[in-house]
Amino acid sequence: MRAIYLSHPEVTIDPNTPVPDWSLSQTGRARTSALATSGALRNVTRIFSSAERKAVETATLLAFPLGLIPVITDAMHENDRSSTGFLPPDQFNDAADAFFAEPDLSYRGWETAAAAQSRIHAAVASALSAPTSGDALFVGHGGVGTLLYCALSKQPISRAHDQANTPGANPGGGNVFIIKDSVPTSGWHPMEALVN
Template identity: 55%
Template sequence: MSRLVRYLSHPQVQIDPEIPIQNWSLSKLGQSRVAALAKSGALAGTTKVISSAETKALETARPLAVALGCEVEVRARMHENDRSATGFLPPAEFEEVADAFFANPEQSVRGWETAAAAQTRIVAEVEQCQAEHAAGDLLFVGHGAVGTLLYCHLSGLAISRAYDQGPGGGGCYFEYDAEQRVPHACWRPLEQLITG
């Protein structure tokens, strides 16, 4: 019987330039989207939830794990691409730097972790977790940029922002068969999980 692996990015956050990005919490909208997914039963069959240690990811993972009756395993190396060199950037400036991050994967843009290094890190974490998880579907809860880098790797695609989850604040997923390891489709809003 095939097992599904899903990668879910956290949904909308409460942006606060005074708080380190990794400590941002979900916004009310983000919380309501997670609650709807938890209540829907769409993740039935999932036996383990693995999350980044960032607050917004944990606030996504924990309600889902509670609804599923399973544990959350926290993996610190599943964090978003390291942007600590710049910290918070105004939205327009952030988009410019993010474009450069994806366009030049071997180069550090303004001190950020390179896309190539972030891809190597997230792929290694996911592969290790899959190797340790023998039964049932698996849910990873993380972030948009490293999720896109994982998607590119699994799909055999060069790193490109063309495969990013797009505007809207996150809360998207992709899934693949645990054995074949090729995504069925690119990012889709989590609501498509609920509606089928």
């Protein structure tokens, strides 16, 4: 059995809508639909999703051809940034740098990286503790996905492992890493790599 962690792909950015309520863009939906119909996920028997709209949309598209219903897992949400709301890209990048650089400190009221890492790690470990056959797919977000990767690979929290900083990964999201025996087998790759 293996686990696949997938960050949702591209979204429609709307500064007037809370970030957890953003939906997939046409590009994100097309990429997800292509993966869903590729047969690459045929061994997946369980799908777990963050409760954020973009993740639920991704998980639902992937689950339908498999005859599965995603298990919505509240603890898989992205790091809580509600204290600042939407930040323009340059401000967000500065904030993300600070978030990863000081894991035990809150950036302007954000959930700390250490707290977010503990939360996502516990959620994934709990889901994987149930005996089952087949692969598990986790549909979530890039930030907490990176924190999960750092925890499982026993590396310090660092934005160096973020999907945006991984050569070959899609900076807009829709990337995966594979987990075997509770250890990542590689860094982030585009979701299309599952097909090849």
